[in-house]
Amino acid sequence: MNTNNNVYTVIYTTVIVVVVAALLAFVSQSLKAKQDANEKADTISQMLTSASYASKAELGKLGNVAVLDKYAEEIQEAFVINLDGEVLRELSTSRENIEVYSPKALKRQNYNIKGGPNKSGEPELPVFVFKNGKTVVPIYGAGLWGPIWGYMSFESDLRTIGGAYFDHESETAGLGAKIKDDPSFQAEFVGEVADFSSANVFDIVKGGAPKDADGKSVVDNKIDAITGATMTSNGLDAAIDTWLAAYAKYFTRNVEE
Amino acid sequence: MDAKLKETILNPIFKGNPITVLVLGICSSLAVTVTLKGALVMALSVIVVTGISSLILSLLRNTIPGRVRIIVQLVVVAMMVILVDQILKSFEATYAIDKQLSVYIGLIITNCIVMGRIEAFALGNKPWPSFLDGVANGAGYGMILIIVAFFRELLGSGTLFGVDILNWMGYVPNNLVILPPFALILLGCIVWVQRSIQKDLQEK
Numbered sequence: 001m002n003t004n005n006n007v008y009t010v011i012y013t014t015v016i017v018v019v020v021a022a023l024l025a026f027v028s029q030s031l032k033a034k035q036d037a038n039e040k041a042d043t044i045s046q047m048l049t050s051a052s053y054a055s056k057a058e059l060g061k062l063g064n065v066a067v068l069d070k071y072a073e074e075i076q077e078a079f080v081i082n083l084d085g086e087v088l089r090e091l092s093t094s095r096e097n098i099e100v101y102s103p104k105a106l107k108r109q110n111y112n113i114k115g116g117p118n119k120s121g122e123p124e125l126p127v128f129v130f131k132n133g134k135t136v137v138p139i140y141g142a143g144l145w146g147p148i149w150g151y152m153s154f155e156s157d158l159r160t161i162g163g164a165y166f167d168h169e170s171e172t173a174g175l176g177a178k179i180k181d182d183p184s185f186q187a188e189f190v191g192e193v194a195d196f197s198s199a200n201v202f203d204i205v206k207g208g209a210p211k212d213a214d215g216k217s218v219v220d221n222k223i224d225a226i227t228g229a230t231m232t233s234n235g236l237d238a239a240i241d242t243w244l245a246a247y248a249k250y251f252t253r254n255v256e257e
Numbered sequence: 258m259d260a261k262l263k264e265t266i267l268n269p270i271f272k273g274n275p276i277t278v279l280v281l282g283i284c285s286s287l288a289v290t291v292t293l294k295g296a297l298v299m300a301l302s303v304i305v306v307t308g309i310s311s312l313i314l315s316l317l318r319n320t321i322p323g324r325v326r327i328i329v330q331l332v333v334v335a336m337m338v339i340l341v342d343q344i345l346k347s348f349e350a351t352y353a354i355d356k357q358l359s360v361y362i363g364l365i366i367t368n369c370i371v372m373g374r375i376e377a378f379a380l381g382n383k384p385w386p387s388f389l390d391g392v393a394n395g396a397g398y399g400m401i402l403i404i405v406a407f408f409r410e411l412l413g414s415g416t417l418f419g420v421d422i423l424n425w426m427g428y429v430p431n432n433l434v435i436l437p438p439f440a441l442i443l444l445g446c447i448v449w450v451q452r453s454i455q456k457d458l459q460e461k
Contacts, residue, residue, distance in 0.1 A: 009322040016329060020336045027340060031347040038352040064349055170360060173291035174413055174435030228432055 037064060043100050044071045050151035051134040052163040052190075055183065068098060076129045083113075083123055085250030091126065101126045103149045103167075106140040113246045125246055134162045137247055141239020144231035146170040148179065148239060152189065158251045159196070164189040166236065176232030188223040194244055195221040196252050201244040204237040206230055265390050269397035272455065276401040277448045281369040286402050287440040289361050293418050296406030298354045300399025302345070302362055304392055306337045307371050311379040311391030313337075318380045330375050331366075338366045370394055405443045409434050 002008065045059035045067045053059075053074060059067055071093075078091035078099070091099040101109070109125065111118035128136040134153040141148055150166030164186050166179040178185050194201050202221045203209070209222035217223060225233035244251075275281045282303075289299045313333050314321075321329050342362045345355035355362060365371065374394050379387040410416055413434035415423035424430070433439055452458045 003320065003322045004324065009325055012320070012322055013325055013328065016332055020332050024336060024339055027343055031343050034347040035343075035352075038346065038349060041349075042352065042356075060353060172435075174430075174432065 039102055040098070040100060041067045043102055044068060044098065046165045046167060047071070047100070047128055047136050047151045048074070049165040050163045051130045051132065051136050051153045053132070056165060068095065071098060074131050076131050078126065078128045080124045080126050081250050082125070083246055083249065085253045088124060101138055103140070103147065106138050106149055107147065110140040110242070113242060123246060125250070127250065137243065139239045139243040141235055141242060143168050143171045143235040144176055145172070148232070148235055150179070152240070154194070154251070159193050161189045161192050161194060171232050172229070175226065176229040178226050178229060179232060179236055185226060188217065191219060192217070192223060193219060193221055196244070196248040199245055200241060201248070202237070202240045204233045206233065262386060262389065265386050266393045269390070269394040270400065271451075274397045274401065274451070275370045275373075275394050276398055276444065277451050278458065279373070281373055282398050283444070285361055285364060285368055286398070286405060286444065287437040289358060290402055290406040290409050290440050291413065291435060293403065293406045293410050294354060295358055296402045298345070298351065299358060299361065300395070300402050302341045303365055303368065303370070303398055304395030305341055306334065306365050307374060307391035307395040308388055309391070310334045310337050310371060311375055312384055312388040314375050315379040315382060315384040315387035321380070326380065330372055334371050334375070335366050338363060341365070370398055401444070401447060404447060405440055408443055409440060
């Protein structure tokens with residue numbers, strides 16, 4: 001057979017591309033449910049970590065089902081607010097249908113908060129209140145190489161930070177990736193206080209945050225940046241400022257009441 | 258097993274190693290060798306992709322139109338890469354590691370070893386030897402990846418597979434080792450060792 005004639009070539013490539021496309025579409029559809037479940041469990045375990053229920057590694061060992069069980073057990077209420085701090089709608093917290101905001105959903109809301117050409121509507125800001133009194137809110141922004149996101153929890157005074165967990169898509173391993181991998185960086189947030197009255201709600205300071213005589217970080221809204229990861233630290237700082245400023249009315253209004 | 262088949266399997270592991278002798282697949286060996294676990298999953302993924310793509314293309318070799326053969330190879334390799342990525346994402350055990358490797362799994366398609374072996378071997382040989390050639394080349398690549406990752410994780414983070422090895426005794430992790438240039442230095446050392454063992458590789 002002459003495999004070099006034009007008709008044969010066109011038919012051959014068409015058939016092979018269609019077959020491959022059909023196969024991939026089928027695989028993608030049949031695995032989607034599992035992938036979404038993994039992503040959801042991952043998101044939930046990040047929130048539980050920031051609310052200091054367990055470390056991310058411990059939750060990873062539990063497996064998806066146990067993580068979802070734990071969330072359903074520990075969540076008090078979850079809802080979505082707007083920029084004025086008004087509750088727009090409740091988020092389902094029942095075990096069968098847990099509603100959370102995936103990084104993809106946060107990205108959309110990030111555009112809505114910042115405005116600009118990608119804005120698709122008014123910002124919807126999720127708030128998760130856990131039974132241990134901690135309020136968890138997400139943050140989202142740009143690192144050096146790709147998106148970074150995470151969750152910060154606040155104590156019941158709605159100012160003191162109770163915990164934080166951050167994740168990233170492609171920050172440099174060993175440097176920027178420390179926002180996720182280094183528990184001591186996330187631990188720095190604990191006990192610090194967010195300043196909702198300024199636009200600079202929280203600072204990650206290059207060169208070091210103020211220290212007391214014992215070398216401990218002073219209780220303020222500043223922590224140390226990561227050495228060798230200035231761009232990631234700045235990106236995280238900007239992400240936290242943008243998101244917490246969006247929540248400012250919600251947090252401060254509850255204080256006044 | 259006849260001698261030729263044995264040669265097909267053993268050659269890529271040492272004498273004709275794709276990284277140290279053919280100098281293919283350098284880019285990804287710099288990117289994914291920061292941790293051993295990442296390198297291991299990457300190595301297995303590449304073995305699967307090279308093995309099965311070589312098998313499929315060897316089965317199709319007599320029907321592929323010569324003028325579009327690179328495109329056909331590309332379609333098959335891309336399919337395999339996407340399949341591997343989708344499957345890694347679907348299991349609880351591999352989801353976290355897939356997240357860590359992120360784009361690099363998808364970038365297996367740009368790994369010169371895959372297309373190189375298909376073009377050089379699978380299109381001219383029967384399916385079974387082609388499959389073995391693909392797997393062996395993937396394994397040769399993976400072996401170097403794991404050697405490099407061993408040193409980078411040990412010296413750069415003080416751990417192996419995430420288990421603390423050096424840090425407890427006050428070792429300060431070396432940040433240079435984490436950065437890609439150090440992988441290149443390590444690769445250079447491996448090539449050096451291999452060339453001093455295997456004299457016929459040395460230029461006169």
